[in-house]
Amino acid sequence: MSHSNSTSAIVYAFAANLGIALTKTGAAVWTGSGSLLAEAIHSFADCGNQVLLYIGMKRSARAATQRHPMGYGREAYIWSMMVAITLFSVGGLFSIHEGWLRYHEPQAVENAGIALAILAIAVVLEGFSLRAALGAMENERGERGIWQWFKETQSSELMVVIGEDLAALLGLVIAAAMLGLTMVTGNSLYDAIGSMLIGALLVVVAVLIGREVHSLLLGEADELIRDAVHSYLEKQACVSRVLNIWAVSHGNQVMVAIKAELPADLSVGEAVELINGMEKQIKIDHPRINWVFFEIDNSD
Structure with missing residues (x-):
């Protein structure tokens, strides 16, 4: 609000x-x-x-x-x-x-x-x-x-x-x-x-x-934003698996932390470009999100 x-x-x-x-x-x-x-x-x-x-x-x-x-x-x-x-x-x-x-x-x-x-x-x-x-x-x-x-x-x-x-x-x-x-x-x-x-x-x-x-x-989780971001990531061809997502409220803003698996054959430059694009779109879709931290991993 x-x-x-x-x-x-x-x-x-x-x-x-x-x-x-x-x-x-x-x-x-x-x-x-x-x-x-x-x-x-x-x-x-x-x-x-x-x-x-x-x-x-x-x-x-x-x-x-x-x-x-x-x-x-x-x-x-x-x-x-x-x-x-x-x-x-x-x-x-x-x-x-x-x-x-x-x-x-x-x-x-x-x-x-x-x-x-x-x-x-x-x-x-x-x-x-x-x-x-x-x-x-x-x-x-x-x-x-x-x-x-x-x-x-x-x-x-x-x-x-x-x-x-x-x-x-x-x-x-x-x-x-x-x-x-x-x-x-x-x-x-x-x-x-x-x-x-x-x-x-x-x-x-x-x-x-x-x-x-x-x-x-x-530090209360924003479940609506968390679920929406999870749904968005699952639809991305470059995301092999969504491992974990945190969406924590900080006043009227939200901090999102993402842990996901990307294809192993991606170069560092390609991974960075894809992640930057997803972070930008997530912020556009959810104006309350002010911080997005994206971690690449292959295990929970």
Whole structure:
């Protein structure tokens, strides 16, 4: 995915979350709602997360150096992991803690009707942010389902933005439901339970994002590119046998290492010319591939 699409998704998310956070904070103070306070904390955490994602995206685009010859592409994953940790702690655990305190020391919820109206506005703003992020995702998702894309994407920034937006929308639904029950029953414990449920939701989303980003940090294989390159090489008359292929993601770029057997009667010059031609075509077919290392061998 291009950096311009990532930037747009992050900017939309930041603007929406900032407006929502300020609105929720005012409503939480006015009504005394624990669910609304949990949602406000979540939105402020999301604002900080967008800043971290933007920093990570810009730093990952730095040019390669002698010390880092493959560039800084994976740095985006580090900042995305920081976001997952923030979402887990500031967003999730703090909301659970706040709900737990309110459950044991109930506080009256006032002006719940106003709070519900504000939640409705927040749903609309969050929907705009999610729509922008999903639009950016469509550029790279192809025929894959959303869950499959989530498992396979190397665009950690977009993964985080979509995960946060989905969690935010579900959190708003929970907050609205718990406030509604509080209004109907007059029991503020429902509001406290809502805060804990929202916190648990954020913890689950943070763990899912953290697990995927951890895999990217370790160096995740791009199976689609690997299989496509394998298929291409098998069709080449000059390739006797494909022995092994690695296609490892490095940010938005991919490093491909090939081990293949060529006819034994080729001269060195002929082999070099054929390999250069195949490497050039592989890069043309797959623009994300930035490095191709081709090793000639006759054994696995």
